[in-house]
Amino acid sequence: MIINLTQSKNFRLFKLASEVASENGQSIYIVGGFVRDLLLKRGQLTDIDFVTEGSGIALAKALANKINPNLKVSVFKNYGTAMFKYNGLEIEFVGARKESYAENSRKPAVETGTLEDDQKRRDFTINALAISLNKENFGELVDPFNGIEDLKKKILRTPLDPVQTYSDDPLRMMRAVRFASTLNFTIEKSSLEAIKTESQRLKIVSMERIMVEFNKIMMSAKPSLGLRILEETSLLPLIIPELTALRGIEEVEGQTHKDNFWHTLEVVDNISQNTDNLWLRWAALLHDIGKAPTKKFVEGTGWTFHGHEFLGSKMVKSIFHRLKLPLGPDMKYVQKLVKLSSRPIALIDDGTSDAALRRLLFDAGDDLEDLFILNKADITTKNSSKQEKFKKNFEYVAQKIREVEEKDHIRNFQPPISGEEIMKLFNIKPGREIGILKEKVKEAILEGEIENDPVQARNFVINEAKSLGLILAE
Structure with missing residues (x-):
């Protein structure tokens, strides 16, 4: 089977590689994922792997020199590989090899081999496909394991x-x-x-x-x-054993709960339709992680999971640490969304106070829209009327929150009075009183006692300072 490479935007590169390999007395083939994705007609192909029966390093240097003598080639002698970047591509070369493995290591002993040896060591038949760039059979598909059929049958x-x-x-x-x-x-x-x-x-x-x-x-x-x-x-x-611990349904006195493992997978699929943010998808994966350790049957009430969001957010750090995932802003973002995951739904009530809405705004900050995306993904009921009702309820809460934000400007809240201003008001040096007064201002604004306004905040501080024994400076 001959693959028509003339339509490829990389055709000139392939012809040049063929010429250089011939001049070097080496064979050359395109292998692996590039061949697979080319045959599957998958999007933009940016990585090309070449294999040669000989020195991959020597061939990489020769081709790079032909393209541009100043092109930098990265060499990895231990692996017998070399790579360079050219025209938006990452191009890698390796000498054909065969491998053998020790019992307790995934690092193989490697020795020089043939193209067939190299194809045998590949993980799957669809990744063992090779296209010859040799002059005598340019474009011929080398497929010893019938990978082309596996591609067709998926x-x-x-x-x-x-x-x-x-x-x-x-x-x-x-x-x-x-x-x-x-x-x-x-x-x-x-x-x-x-x-x-x-x-x-x-x-x-x-x-x-x-x-x-x-x-x-x-x-x-x-x-x-x-x-x-x-x-x-x-x-x-x-x-992630914490995730599989969510699996299963228990029944007590005829009352059951949903299988939180399969529910979680639905939530991850739902959110994946609306975001390419990896860490928002992780928040969906871990949003119910605290339900297994908090699950409890209460007589007259049924199954409860009290505090699962708080415990789940604490579990996120240990999970990220064990999985060697980033422990900085990404982890804290996931923690925050897990902790807040049930808050908006709990506010579905005509009697919900503006204070509760302001607190959610304050706690969510810039991540409020992502929290909304998570909440919508969490609606997995198959009952269409229930689903519609939940979505309408959620939109109602979202609109109320937007109205409060427009009025009170709580998101990314900054106190309308600074520590420096408080020190000048009372002619005092930095100390715990500053933090106490700023916290009181924040609470007063969130509770709606005063508006998010510098004048009201100043008057509030003057009044509250009396309980701390502070006297207004003259």
């Missing part, structure tokens, strides 16, 4: 025995789930069973590498496709 299958494949490099199990989720492919039955068998081998893989794949699953159009497979194959409990 099947993920390993070139060699799946148990051995996953045992050798357990990260391939995460890659299988990732491709199933991002490409909407089915993992072939024996391969799926092998993942279940070898799932515990994932423990030898660094959490950083696992998270790279997991986050790609989270960024797929429908993350539940991958999350379901992770649960089915027993990989998910190895990564």
Whole structure:
């Protein structure tokens, strides 16, 4: 089968690579993800991997020099690879190799091999496809494992025995789930069973590498496709046991609760239709994480999960720490949304005070719209009339909050009187009284006792200062 490369915007690069390889007496092939995505006609292709039966480093340097003698080539001698950037592309070269693995490591022993050896070491048949750029068969598809058929049937299958494949490099199990989720492919039955068998081998893989794949699953159009497979194959409990702890339904005195695990997956899918913000998707994934440890059956009331948002927000930090996820603003953002996740819905009441709305505005700040997106995604009832009612109720609350914000300007609240002004008013030095008075001003504004106004704040401070024994300066 010949692949027509003349229509590719990279055709000139491919022809030049072919000429340079011929001059060097080397073979050259395009391999891996570029070939797969080219055949699937998937979007913008920016990474190209070349393999040669010889030195990949030597070929990379020769091609880079031909393109531009000043082009910088990054060399990784330990791996026998080299790469350079050109015309918006990341171009990588590797010498064909074969690999063997030790029991307790996913780092293989590598030796020089043929193209066939190199294709055998690939994770899936759809990634083992190669296109020849050699002059005698330019454009010919080299497909020893019938990967083209697997592409057509949307099947993920390993070139060699799946148990051995996953045992050798357990990260391939995460890659299988990732491709199933991002490409909407089915993992072939024996391969799926092998993942279940070898799932515990994932423990030898660094959490950083696992998270790279997991986050790609989270960024797929429908993350539940991958999350379901992770649960089915027993990989998910190895990564986020707090999530699988939500699974299951209990019944006491004829009263049940919803399965919060499957509900969570629905929420993640819902939110993924409306945002590409990875951390907002993580907030959806963890929004009910505190429900398992707070679940309780109360006589006469039924199942309760009191305080699950507060506990869940505390759990976020330990989960992020264990998963080697960022512990800075991204983690705090997820914590905030988990903690506030039920607040807007709790305000659905004609009698809700402006003070409660102002407090939500103050606590959510710039993340209020993201909180609304999470709240809407959290509506998973299949009853269309209930769903419509919940959405109308939510919009009612959102509108009330917008009206309060327009009137009181609470979002990103800054006290209308500064610490410096308070010190001048009473001719005092920095001390705890300043913090006490500023906090009182904030509370008074949130409770609606005074408006968010400098004059009212100043008069309020003068009055409150008497209880602290402060005297107005002359």
